[in-house]
Amino acid sequence: MSNDTVHGTCETECSCIPASRAVRDYRAKSRQLRRHAGRCLIVWIGVCLTWSAARAEEYRYPYRDPYLATATSALLDGNRQSSRPRRLAVHVPGLAGRNELPTLEGRGNLSVAFYPQSRPAPLLFILPGIGSSAYAGLGTYFAELFQQQGFHIVVMPSPMSWSFGLAASRSGAPGFAPDDARDLYDAMQRTLTVLEACHKVEPTRIALMGPAWAHLKAPISASSMPPSR
Numbered sequence: 001m002s003n004d005t006v007h008g009t010c011e012t013e014c015s016c017i018p019a020s021r022a023v024r025d026y027r028a029k030s031r032q033l034r035r036h037a038g039r040c041l042i043v044w045i046g047v048c049l050t051w052s053a054a055r056a057e058e059y060r061y062p063y064r065d066p067y068l069a070t071a072t073s074a075l076l077d078g079n080r081q082s083s084r085p086r087r088l089a090v091h092v093p094g095l096a097g098r099n100e101l102p103t104l105e106g107r108g109n110l111s112v113a114f115y116p117q118s119r120p121a122p123l124l125f126i127l128p129g130i131g132s133s134a135y136a137g138l139g140t141y142f143a144e145l146f147q148q149q150g151f152h153i154v155v156m157p158s159p160m161s162w163s164f165g166l167a168a169s170r171s172g173a174p175g176f177a178p179d180d181a182r183d184l185y186d187a188m189q190r191t192l193t194v195l196e197a198c199h200k201v202e203p204t205r206i207a208l209m210g211p212a213w214a215h216l217k218a219p220i221s222a223s224s225m226p227p228s229r
Helices: 001-058 072-076 140-146 161-168 177-198 214-224
Strands: 086-091 111-116 121-126 153-157 203-209
Touching: 086 177, 111 140, 111 161, 111 177, 121 140, 140 153, 153 177, 153 203, 161 177, 177 203
Parallel strands: 121 153, 121 203
Antiparallel strands: 086 111, 111 153
16 A cells, blocks of 8 residues: 555656756746847847947037037027027018007017028018017027028018017907918018118018918918019
8 A cells, every 4th residue: 555655656756857847947948038138139229329329429419418409499599609690670660650659659660680691582581489579589590590591581570479469460469360461461561672672682582481370370471472472
């Protein structure tokens, strides 16, 4: 009786030994594969970082400070480290009677930023973002960029700015896009007349662009321009 019992136990132990060894071998191979995959991943990341650093070194971005090199800072002050192009403040006559409004006497003219070329060149009107003036923000960045490419540049104030509302908005309460676009087109026409008469500008062609809110008004204003423009 005892011999049978011992014999049965030995058979069970013998059959378990190969199974447990296979499990240990499988786990060891799994650990080796994971270590190998980890090494490959580290090598791959290192190669990518090295390649990215080489590409970044080739791209001569003007900012070294990573905090200064954010999208907002770069767009608003893209050429801070280089000389600024010449910019003139041009005062365009506003709507009749706007210069005589009580407490606002003498403020009824529309002030635009003009970046001239010394020769006949295309003229680009830039419409800034909502509420912006002609002398700050994205408009100035784009003005400097395109002035370097050979354009006359005029940056208009936003129709939602107080200066445009006072000098050029017929309703005096901007915000309705079709009316704002018509007021904007009339203001650009008056601006062009002043530039041709007082600054001897000879535009070879006229273009129009604008970011943000200006995207809504630019197509309407452009549709009002005669084909020759």
